[in-house]
Amino acid sequence: MFKKTKVVAKGVATWLKPYVAANHIHISKMAHPFKKAYLQRPLDKSLDKKWFVCFYIFDEIKKKLVRKRLVISGKTLQEREQKADKFISGINELLESGAVINPKKAAESTVKPLEIKANISIISAIEHFLKRKEITLKPRSHETYRSNANTFIEFLKEYNLEAIQLKNFTNEYAHGFSDWLVMEKKLSNKSHNKMKGFCSALFNEFINREVITNNPFKRIQKLRVKQGKHRVFSPAQISEFRQLCEEAKDDAMWFFVCFIYYTFSRPHQEARMMRIEDIGAKTIRVSELNAKSSRVRHIQIPPPLEAMIEERGIRNYPPHFYVFSYGKPGNTLVGEAYWYERHKRYIKQMGLYKEGYDLYGWKHTGVTALYRATKDLKLVQEQCGHTDIKQTVEYLRDLGVFYYEGQIEKFPPI
CATH class of the missing domain: 1.10.150 (DNA polymerase; domain 1)
Structure with missing residues (x-):
């Protein structure tokens, strides 16, 4: 969420000032994304375990949201809950006022x-x-x-x-x-x-800016680029891949490729970065920080994917957990090459290595399957997050799918 407000450093509550100073929190004139504070506590509300108030604040040096948390102490359940409510209210007020950490000096960004x-x-x-x-x-x-x-x-x-x-x-x-x-x-x-x-x-x-009038690169022609990367998996290949995952008891790998298939998510920047809090009741949210278009994208959850989410109890994990951590949802973001390397092992077993079949191919496979099942261009456009229907038509064409498929059958014989 975004909210642009005046610089109001004076509004920080006295009891919160030590935390603000220790964590280099400042009020910015610019609007930045943030995620509101929430209470993270044991499911059994045990006082023997740590309680935290967690929130996400924009780091101007790293240029991304970073997670912060405060330890909530107290000898009784009521005391801890009251402290948590107090901190959540104070932190959210800060975030809505434009709070950031590690602010850049004006001279560096102006x-x-x-x-x-x-x-x-x-x-x-x-x-x-x-x-x-x-x-x-x-x-x-x-x-x-x-x-x-x-x-x-x-x-x-x-x-x-x-x-x-x-x-x-x-x-x-x-x-x-x-x-x-x-x-x-x-x-x-x-x-x-x-x-x-x-x-x-x-x-x-x-x-x-009216500094010049001519773009000398306007007449430079684009060179022809060979298409064919990220090939679509056939039904037989999908079946073989699933069987290999089952034999290896690698449900995490199968769930990851299914997630890409059903949501048209990019493996590295979107699916890998997905958190539990992004999985809604009917839709999945792709943050503007991860989406290719740099704007929030909402994806409808198809029934088969919803069944997989329910079966694995995904929504029961803490909201800040990554959906695809090591083996199951967790607090650790896996490395950039983790899923690619894991996927490559199966592709090699199938004899498809270096043949154009990779993780991204599951996205194309899903897009192809949805269009051929529905012939609904608008639905595919919305699921892909395309801003223009022309972009969807060109995307399908590059995959060898034509929006007027079937019409060629009506070609009259001579």
């Missing part, structure tokens, strides 16, 4: 538009562009932008163009850079196209 002049050098333009994007992009996306910028700067330095003004970078230079990427750097067509996209975005930024 970009001064007045410094942008018509004679800005291309290197200065790149650095300004990256600073702007650092504010709006996810950390991983910004790293990609920085990597692309470094490649572009390498070209500029190699051809003594680092001092050239942005407005003087012509179409000829853009074509030269395109040739350099393919002929000198030996980049793949896909990587070439990503570099073209980065450079186009760079120049469009300054066109929108």
Whole structure:
């Protein structure tokens, strides 16, 4: 949730100030995501075990939500519950006032538009562009932008163009850079196209600011990219994979691929990051911090997936637990390669390794299955989180599925 308010550091309750100071909590002028405080206690309410008030607050250095918790003490059940209510109320008031931890200094994140002049050098333009994007992009996306910028700067330095003004970078230079990427750097067509996209975005930024009038990368053609990664699993392959999981008693692996299949979640950034609190009664919530579109996405829970969730008692675990930890829901987020490596063992047994079959393929398999079962483009669009129906049509087409499937059967004979 988001809430933009005034800076009100004075509103911190006296009893809460030591905790605020010790944890470097400050009130930000910017709106940031947060998750409200809640009580985490033993199911039996035992006073011999630790009780916590947990909440998620935005870390401006890490650029993500981090979990914080306070130990709740007390000799009686009533005393602990009263303390917990007091802390929850105080923490939530802080969060709603714009509280963050590790705030950046204003000078580190502020970009001064007045410094942008018509004679800005291309290197200065790149650095300004990256600073702007650092504010709006996810950390991983910004790293990609920085990597692309470094490649572009390498070209500029190699051809003594680092001092050239942005407005003087012509179409000829853009074509030269395109040739350099393919002929000198030996980049793949896909990587070439990503570099073209980065450079186009760079120049469009300054066109929108009326600093320049021409985008020299507009006429650079995208190179053909071979499709076929993340292949769709056939019914026979699905059956074989399930059998291998059952033989290995690896229910966690089977549940993970089924979750991807039914929800169209990306394995690494969405399914792996899923928490118990994201599993609602009818829908599953993908946080804006994890979703590809950088906006909250809600996915309907199909009946077969609901049955699997109920059978495993997923909603009974603490809300902050990760759904897919080690073997069962837990407090630990598994590494980025954990599920890929685990999945790869079965793919090798099936003789499908390096044949285009991987974890992401379960997402495509689910999308294909849902469309062919329903022929409902709008439903597939909503489940995928696509903003435009055209995006869904193109996505299906890349999987070899056409929204007008079946119509070809009506082709009259000659």
